[in-house]
Amino acid sequence: MPNHLWMQEEHHAFADTVRRFLDDEFQPNRDAWKEAGRVPKDFWEKAGALGILGATIPEEHGGLGLTRHFDAVTFLEQAKIGDSGWGFSVHNIATHYITGYGTEQQKARWLPKLASGEMVGAIAMTEPGTGSDLQAVRTTAIPDGNGYLVNGSKTFITNGGSADLLILVAKTDPSVGGKGVSLMVVETEALEGFRVGRKLDKLGMRRNDTAELFFEDVRLPRDHLLGSEEGQGFYQLMRQLPWERLILGYGALGAAQCALKTTLDYVKERKAFGQRIMDFQNTRFKLAEAATKIEILAAFLDQCLTELEQGTLTAEKAAMAKWWGSETQCEIVDECLQLHGGYGYMNEYLIAELFADARVQKIYGGTNEIMKDLIARDLDRG
Ligand SMILES: Cc1cc2nc3c(=O)[nH]c(=O)nc-3n(C[C@H](O)[C@H](O)[C@H](O)COP(=O)(O)OP(=O)(O)OC[C@H]3O[C@@H](n4cnc5c(N)ncnc54)[C@H](O)[C@@H]3O)c2cc1C
Structure with a gap:
């Protein structure tokens, strides 16, 4: 490891x-x-x-x-x-x-x-009508008297049902597109006009209360604008994304390690054709490949983390960590599930949970297509 x-x-x-x-x-x-x-x-x-x-x-x-x-x-x-x-x-x-x-x-x-x-805490960016194209968010926080009037809705919000504090992406000036995006800090307790909708029924991540959120004429005091200047939201989001993507990378790494460990335990016990599943060459090759990919992923993430702490990690490199990490996690978990045979498909086995949880890693935090687009744009700029 x-x-x-x-x-x-x-x-x-x-x-x-x-x-x-x-x-x-x-x-x-x-x-x-x-x-x-x-x-x-x-x-x-x-x-x-x-x-x-x-x-x-x-x-x-x-x-x-x-x-x-x-x-x-x-x-x-x-x-x-x-x-x-x-x-x-x-x-x-x-x-x-x-x-x-x-x-x-x-x-x-x-x-x-x-x-x-x-x-x-939670982060509320995604809306029913827009996810990847964040500039198109329709939630507004319009300056009004001594504060802001918030209207709109969010969906797929991790911790949505239990969050006491939201970082909310909203437009304080909808007339100027992405330049009008601001981040608002919302304290949810007893907040009039705020409502948590359905807890969403997901394929995996089943311990999380991922939810829809609704804002109807919610009043926020002026000092709930994050920072002191409106219209900085997009810049603030872009600056934090490399860290968010590294977090997903480390999550992918840990999950892949977990898959390898639980699979090793299984294949050393289970027998077929008079030998351990571990003794088949196919099993040994698959597990050797998984262990190698884990080492390579760890080395790349660690390099990115060093660069992040030094302030030199680029958005493109963080995007590489996110897409490659999540893709590698999904490949490893899938191969490990295969080595469990039918038991791998049973919910009582950890590998089944790992399989269901892994899939979303290619979607949230910016889809892997958006990650590749970001990398390609940089290549094109050359
Ligand atoms: C379990 C879960 C937890 C989540 N947690 C949060 C959270 O805490 N906070 C939050 O704000 N959001 C959260 N999300 C939302 C998540 O970030 C979005 O689902 C994601 O960004 C994709 O947006 P979308 O679902 O609207 O897909 P869309 O943007 O509609 O994309 C649909 C498909 O089109 C592709 N596509 C879109 N644009 C392009 C393009 N330019 N080029 C090529 N392909 C493209 C996408 O890659 C995707 O395959 C969560 C989602 C899930 C499932």
Whole structure:
């Protein structure tokens, strides 16, 4: 399994903490939370108390002030136990928006609550009418008196049913297209005109309360515009996307590792034609290919993470990490399921959950077609 060269003693210690936390608090509940379609609030609060939610939040705002390597550790550990339902990734992205663009007052107000788990975060970009073409969003936050009047709807929102704080993509000036996009911070509790719609019935990620959200004449105070200038939303989104795409890459890596591990356990036990499934040359080649792809993916992601921390990671390279990572995850999980035979198709086997969860990785966070388009545009500019 990959030996991440950036992992020092403190990263290993943090990984141990996350692993123990997931073993004690998550694993005993994984079936019940799958059934419930959500992870309860007190799990978030326990993660907050251990410093997991606030690893990269500045110390003066209730976090540990560490580098993003520590978040990567958590994404890896979560994926390595075969879960993608706990929506820590979007919660984390929400905190990075506030850390990155919030005024001092906004940071002081929201970051401590996001670090402790008192608030669960979500990102609301996608709408029923538009996903890939974000500039076409129709939700508006029109300046009105001392604040903004919000109208519109969002869909497919991870943590949508449980989020206390949303980073909402809306147009403060619909007459100027993408230049009129702003990010609004929405506190959902007892917010008049705000409604959570259906919890969506998904193929995988079944522990997440992915939901539709509706805004009908919702009033937001002026200081709920993220930052202090309207029309910066698109720029703010573009600046954060490389990190979001790396998160998906590390999720892909951890899930592929989980698939390989559970498959190794299976093929060493199961017999056919008087020998272990592991002893067939086909099995050995498939698993050798999976292990090699995992090493290559890890090396590429680690290089991207180093560049991100240095401020040199380009959007194109992050797009490569997202599409190649998710594609590789899907290939590995599919081959691993095949090696389980019919049992791989049974929900009681972890590989079936990994298979159902993997598919969406090629879709959300920008579809893989959009990733390739971004890379090709850069090649064309030459
Ligand atoms: C489980 C789940 C969780 C999600 N979580 C969130 C969340 O937390 N927050 C959020 O805002 N969104 C979320 N999404 C939404 C997700 O990001 C979008 O589904 C995704 O961006 C694609 O948008 P779309 O579904 O509207 O597809 P469309 O944009 O309608 O695309 C349909 C197809 O057309 C292709 N296509 C579109 N444009 C082009 C082009 N220019 N060139 C080539 N092909 C193109 C796409 O690649 C795709 O294959 C989530 C989605 C799912 C399924």
